[in-house]
Amino acid sequence: MTRTRKTAEERQQQIVQAVLDLLPTTPVESLSTTVIARQVGLTQAAIFRHYPTKNAIWAAVLNEIRKRARGSWDEALAGATTPLDRIRAVLAAQLTLITEFPAIPTLLFTSGRVEAEKDIRPVHLAVMRDLRVLLVAELGAVRAEGQVSQPASDQDCADLLMGLIQGTVLRWTLTGHGFDLVAEGRRLIDIQLSLFAKGNLR
Amino acid sequence: MTRTRKTAEERQQQIVQAVLDLLPTTPVESLSTTVIARQVGLTQAAIFRHYPTKNAIWAAVLNEIRKRARGSWDEALAGATTPLDRIRAVLAAQLTLITEFPAIPTLLFTSGRVEAEKDIRPVHLAVMRDLRVLLVAELGAVRAEGQVSQPASDQDCADLLMGLIQGTVLRWTLTGHGFDLVAEGRRLIDIQLSLFAKGNLR
DNA sequence: GCCTTTAGTTAGTGATAACTCACTAACATA
DNA sequence: TATGTTAGTGAGTTATCACTAACTAAAGGC
Incomplete structure (x- = not known):
């Protein structure tokens, strides 16, 4: 021993x-x-x-997840040049993070124990809000660049993208990881972004 | 007594x-x-x-939910004339059902007990598959009508819409029902559908 | 080599979960 | 009115949960 x-x-x-x-x-x-x-x-x-309590463990876990999410977003942002590419990169980074830590959607989709709610839900909301803020900023940059302006507000576009991510992850979770999350996500993101782009060409 | x-x-x-x-x-x-x-x-x-077991109760509950979902979809389908309106109606019906039974996302977003998974997950998947099949069919009808053809496949469009719904519901759940789910959903659906429509006008 | 600090163990606590079993009493029918 | 069926009861069972108290021993400064 x-x-x-x-x-x-x-x-x-x-x-x-x-x-x-x-x-x-x-x-x-x-x-x-x-x-x-x-x-x-x-x-x-x-x-x-x-x-001291089990809730303290959950809080620590969630904060670790949040830290890792932020880290991978920052990395993605640094690696891309145009706003559109940054959007693609950040969303792909989020999906990659999720495949590496399937714990994230598990926690996200779990309403959780009664008492844990108080500790866990705020962190969820914070992560989602962080990502949304980031998306809105980049969408604003896309719009400011002038070439491509979305037919909907930046907020709405961000919500559509967030929904796309969440829906795809939910589907991936329910199907028992039955497909390549990152690939499928990238594909749908590209389609959605192209829809945003085409929207103003009329 | x-x-x-x-x-x-x-x-x-x-x-x-x-x-x-x-x-x-x-x-x-x-x-x-x-x-x-x-x-x-x-x-x-x-x-x-x-x-006989608690799982049997969960199974019965889920099947009841599935039945009600089907019922409200059918009603929505019957009340609309054009394919696009049917899509709008069915998705709105689903959101309305969820506001009436917030139990649905609660169950959907809860991974549940180990053994319950076997009983519950298939029903979830079935409901989602049902809705998706319905959407794909209507999107096909939209395309067949000729006037409006989406730039993406019917399946992809259905996935985008499903994601939109799921993402919005998730946000609604996490924010503690902090906004009008049906109204917000309708708004985003209209934006998404208009994106589909504009996509082919170039 | 001793002594303080503290990581870790053993052995519990009370609460609550799903589920069981022997039994009772309401009901239908003959 | 007698009898078989079955909804419902009360008092359990076993297992597991988060959490605690009393104790042990490793680590490290002196």
């Missing part, structure tokens, strides 16, 4: 990672502290040394 | 109705057989005389 004790901080990260690893295969309500503990390699009680 | 015993069939319907009534205000995982029994006015044990 070469059991080495780890620092509390390390364990906290480990616990969050364990939840992220388990979520794609474990229904949220079956993801008990016992299951988490087994994944980390600790006893169930040890979990409560690092997080 | 003029306690009259009811038939098993009556009770079964009553139990399903009780779940539908409770769902908007009760988190899915708090909706125990005890709560259901209290709503119906029976003991908890009596529930199991009418449904």
Whole structure:
């Protein structure tokens, strides 16, 4: 038994990672502290040394997800030049993130435990709002560029794109990941963007 | 105590109705057989005389929802004349149904218990498939009418519309029913349909 | 080498979940 | 009025949940 004790901080990260690893295969309500503990390699009680309540774990997990989402968006934004390309890149990044962490839609589509609602829902809303703000900004840039102006407001266009993403992810989740989310998403995004573009050519 | 015993069939319907009534205000995982029994006015044990397992209750509830969805679609289809109007009507009907039974997205967005998945998910998929088939058919009719032909395939257009609906419903759910779902949905649907229409005018 | 700090364990708590079983009483019918 | 059927009851069962208290032992400064 070469059991080495780890620092509390390390364990906290480990616990969050364990939840992220388990979520794609474990229904949220079956993801008990016992299951988490087994994944980390600790006893169930040890979990409560690092997080005071289970809700605290959910909050930590959601914040980690939010952090990763922001990171991947920033990366996508930096890698593209035109506003339209940035829209494509950010949405593709979001879909890629979701394929890497199917935990995200699982949590998103789960109304969740009664008490967890208070902790989880605000983070969801924040992530969605962040993405929407980003889209509206880029759509505004597209419009400002002048060449292509959408027939609908930037907000409406953003909502249509958000719906497209969410709907596709929902379909992907319900079909048990039955298709390539990123490819299908990219395809539909291109169609939608081309519809925006064509809209003003009349 | 003029306690009259009811038939098993009556009770079964009553139990399903009780779940539908409770769902908007009760988190899915708090909706125990005890709560259901209290709503119906029976003991908890009596529930199991009418449904062998709790999953059986969920299955019955989902099938009832599916039945009602079909019913409201049919009504919408019958009340509209042109294919485009039928699309608008069916989607609005679906949104109206959801405002009447917020239980639907609650169930849809909840991954649910492990075992319930087997019973619940297929019904979800069936409902979504039904709606999509309907949309594809009407979009085909729009195209066949000749005047307006979409720049994308009927299937893709249907997916865009489905995403629009699902995304809007998700937003509505997460914001705690913070806006008028039907009105907002109609607005976005009209925009999307006009995008389809304009697409071929170039 | 001792001593403080703290990660981790063992062994519980009470609450609540779905489900069972022996029994009772309302009902239909003969 | 007697009898078989079945809706409904009350008192359980087992399992699992989040969480806690008392204790143990590893780590690290002195």
